[in-house]
Amino acid sequence: xxxxxxxxxxxxxxxxxxxxxxxxxxxxxxxxxxxxxxxxxxxxxxxxxxxxxxxxxxxxxxxxxxxxxxxxxxxxxxxxxxxxxxxxxxxxxxxxxxxxxxxxxxxxxxxxxxxxxxxxxxxxxxxxxxxxxxxxxxxxxxxxxxxxxxxxxxxxxxxxxxxxxxxxxxxxxxxxxxxxxxxxxxxxxxxxxxxxxxxxxxxxxxxxxxxxxxxxxxxxxxxxxxxxxxxxxxxxxxxxxxxxxxxxxxxxxxxxxxxxxxxx
Amino acid sequence: xxxxxxxxxxxxxxxxxxxxxxxxxxxxxxxxxxxxxxxxxxxxxxxxxxxxxxxxxxxxxxxxxxxxxxxxxxxxxxxxxxxxxxxxxxxxxxxxxxxxxxxxxxxxxxxxxxxxxxxxxxxxxxxxxxxxxxxxxxxxxxxxxxxxxxxxxxxxxxxxxxxxxxxxxxxxxxxxxxxxxxxxxxxxxxxxxxxxxxxxxxxxxxxxxxxxxxxxxxxxxxxxxxxxxxxxxxxxxxxxxxxxxxxxxxxxxxxxxxxxxxxxxxxxxxxxxxxxxxxxxxxxxxxxxxxxxx
Numbered sequence: 001x002x003x004x005x006x007x008x009x010x011x012x013x014x015x016x017x018x019x020x021x022x023x024x025x026x027x028x029x030x031x032x033x034x035x036x037x038x039x040x041x042x043x044x045x046x047x048x049x050x051x052x053x054x055x056x057x058x059x060x061x062x063x064x065x066x067x068x069x070x071x072x073x074x075x076x077x078x079x080x081x082x083x084x085x086x087x088x089x090x091x092x093x094x095x096x097x098x099x100x101x102x103x104x105x106x107x108x109x110x111x112x113x114x115x116x117x118x119x120x121x122x123x124x125x126x127x128x129x130x131x132x133x134x135x136x137x138x139x140x141x142x143x144x145x146x147x148x149x150x151x152x153x154x155x156x157x158x159x160x161x162x163x164x165x166x167x168x169x170x171x172x173x174x175x176x177x178x179x180x181x182x183x184x185x186x187x188x189x190x191x192x193x194x195x196x197x198x199x200x201x202x203x204x205x206x207x208x209x210x211x212x213x214x215x216x217x218x219x220x221x222x223x224x225x226x227x228x229x230x231x232x233x234x235x236x237x238x239x240x241x242x243x244x245x246x247x248x249x250x251x252x253x254x255x256x257x258x259x260x261x262x263x264x
Numbered sequence: 265x266x267x268x269x270x271x272x273x274x275x276x277x278x279x280x281x282x283x284x285x286x287x288x289x290x291x292x293x294x295x296x297x298x299x300x301x302x303x304x305x306x307x308x309x310x311x312x313x314x315x316x317x318x319x320x321x322x323x324x325x326x327x328x329x330x331x332x333x334x335x336x337x338x339x340x341x342x343x344x345x346x347x348x349x350x351x352x353x354x355x356x357x358x359x360x361x362x363x364x365x366x367x368x369x370x371x372x373x374x375x376x377x378x379x380x381x382x383x384x385x386x387x388x389x390x391x392x393x394x395x396x397x398x399x400x401x402x403x404x405x406x407x408x409x410x411x412x413x414x415x416x417x418x419x420x421x422x423x424x425x426x427x428x429x430x431x432x433x434x435x436x437x438x439x440x441x442x443x444x445x446x447x448x449x450x451x452x453x454x455x456x457x458x459x460x461x462x463x464x465x466x467x468x469x470x471x472x473x474x475x476x477x478x479x480x481x482x483x484x485x486x487x488x489x490x491x492x493x494x495x496x497x498x499x500x501x502x503x504x505x506x507x508x509x510x511x512x513x514x515x516x517x518x519x520x521x522x523x524x525x526x527x528x529x530x531x532x533x534x535x536x537x538x539x540x541x542x543x544x545x546x547x548x549x550x551x552x553x554x555x556x557x558x
Contacts, residue, residue: 004366012362015355016377019436022392023381025402029395038400079288092281093274101292102285107486109494109538111511115518115531116299119306122524139295142288200385203496207518219387223501236388243383251376 023240029230030237037229048234058235061218064130065199068214072137073194079138080145080190081183087146088153106143113139114207121208128210136204141194148193152186152257185257192250196243215239307529311522324529334513338534341509342541344424345493348431352488353481355432356439360480361473363440364447375444379437386434390501393430397421397502422504430498435491439484446480447473478552486542493538510534 004012033043052058083102087095105113117136121128156179164174180187202216209217219235222228282289308320328334363374381389396402397420404416420426450473458468496511503509510530517527546553 004362008358008362008366011358015359018355018433019378019381021396021402022389022433023384025392025395026384026388037395038398038405040405079291082284083288086281086284090277090281090284092278092285094278095281098285098289098292101297102288104292104296107490109491109511109535111494111496111514112300112531112535113296115514115527116303117295118518119303119524119528120295120299123302135295138291142292196383202387206496207515216385216387219385220497223387223391232388236385239388240384244380247380247383 026233026237026240029233032230032233035227035230037226037233048230049238051231052235052238055231057213058218061213061215064209064212065215068130068133068137068205069195069198071134072141072198073191075134076138076141076145076194077149077187077190079142080149080194081187083142083146084149084153087150088156102146103143105140110140110201110203111207114204117204118207128208130209130212130214132208132210133205133214136208137198137201140201140204141197144193144197145190148190148254149183149186152183156182182260183257185253185260188253189250189257192246192253196246200243303528304532306525307532309525311525316525324526325533327526328529328533334530337508337510337513338530338537340424341493341511341534342537344427344431344499344507344509345489346541347424348428348435348492349485349489351428351432352435352439353443353484356436356484357443357477357481359436360440360443360447364444375441378440382434382437387497387501389434390430390498393426393433394421394502397426397429421502422507424503424507426502426504427498427507427509430502431492431495434498435488438487442483442487443477443480446477450476475552478549482546482549482552485545489545490538490542493534 028041029037030048031044031046032041033045033047034041079102083099086092087099114136117132117139121132126132160182161174161178164178165171169177200216202220205214205217206220213221219232222232307324308322310317310319310321310323328338359378363371363378367374394401398404399416399418399421401421403420404413407413408416420429454472454476455468458472459465463471493509494511495509496515499507499509499512514527514530514534517523517530521527
């Protein structure tokens with residue numbers, strides 16, 4: 001392997017510093033013993049983390065976000081399975097347009113999706129609550145689920161399912177006992193990604209949530225109060241650790257998925 | 265086609281596909297396509313306090329184009345997004361190039377390394393730029409302590425520059441990944457051939473690598489451009505008064521101003537603008553997309 005030029009290498013290093021600059025500040029200020037977010041740092045404290053434990057609005061927001069993220073992740077992954085399977089194995093009239101519609105949220109600004117849904121819900125007279133947020137999140141998570149699962153379904157060896165059908169297994173049985181185990185790591189990866197996207201999504205939740213805030217909506221409200229900032233930094237640090245754990249689990253299942261499909 | 269399957273079996277096969285995709289399609293139809301059409305309809309209505317007048321009229325659009333503030337916001341959103349797209353893609357390309365050509369067996373680790381910062385809350389990531397770029401921020405205090413500047417720089421926060429920096433950061437992986445994929449697809453023997461035939465490194469980069477990487481660059485540009493034009497959080501947090509964008513105005517129409525029809529018209533206008541620019545961009549670059557016969 002030839003070596004990159006000094007120029008390119010220096011650029012890569014500076015660019016990485018740029019990419020990591022914001023999150024490097026999170027732990028610094030989360031443990032900083034000062035209510036002002038500025039340099040120089042003044043000392044170490046765990047107070048901001050301890051303070052989070054008595055924030056009741058935060059706990060409610062977290063509970064709402066978890067309900068929304070779990071529901072949205074499971075439903076969008078089901079949609080992802082159906083769509084990926086249909087795209088990988090079937091030829092049907094209107095295949096491209098229907099696929100285009102399902103993937104469209106990926107290419108639309110979030111504010112457009114949020115506003116469009118808001119208009120419909122208001123016209124229908126539906127009151128805004130966590131279920132309306134779930135609907136919005138399913139819409140934006142499904143394309144991610146499809147892109148994760150499509151390769152799993154597409155690369156799977158057709159003859160395995162045929163063998164199962166030939167040996168007398170029903171279609172449903174084949175799905176449950178042959179296809180599903182093979183795509184299961186992909187399904188788990190999809191659930192994790194959709195969960196993380198939903199947990200972090202702000203704009204749609206901001207438009208579609210009623211009186212019950214989600215976690216990002218709660219954070220947004222807190223950002224206005226300078227005195228709340230250190231505890232928000234602490235919260236952000238916890239969230240970062242959780243996402244990194246989820247990401248590591250995701251990576252594990254994604255690799256497992258690749259191996260399984262590769263072997264078959 | 266006609267020889268292999270008759271019309272009837274085609275319908276039968278269609279049914280099998282639709283049985284699977286029907287649910288997700290219906291969901292998308294009811295919660296995306298129908299709402300978008302309703303949004304178009306709403307943009308043609310007018311609202312007087314609480315009453316919605318359903319006679320179709322183009323008044324909202326006339327309002328938008330006759331009020332300088334709306335036109336200015338749309339223009340500003342477009343120019344900020346175009347600038348963000350340019351900066352993001354220009355910065356992402358060398359990174360993707362490095363991973364693809366020098367990553368060796370650590371490519372996956374490199375990609376992982378690039379995505380890690382983006383698993384922090386989006387709101388907090390943008391907010392942290394405020395701390396970095398602020399009056400007492402990281403940049404200013406370090407420049408001051410190095411005696412490089414006399415007083416804190418003020419042109420880096422609460423304006424369009426800050427929005428560009430924060431967005432170029434937020435969308436980095438979305439630009440790096442597609443470019444990386446297109447670079448990976450380049451047959452390395454083509455580069456060797458160029459070299460053997462006497463092309464210098466720079467010439468072969470511009471004549472072989474860059475044209476072949478264009479599909480990735482084009483999709484990176486679109487992936488960054490389309491969503492950033494509608495970004496709400498970044499202008500609101502770091503944009504100040506001079507960095508506000510169209511999404512902020514749309515939100516105001518749906519809340520404080522209580523003029524949903526005008527908000528819908530603004531949303532449609534910006535969506536159309538994005539669409540036209542993207543199509544123009546694709547048309548302009550069509551030769552790169554056609555060549556790719558993978």
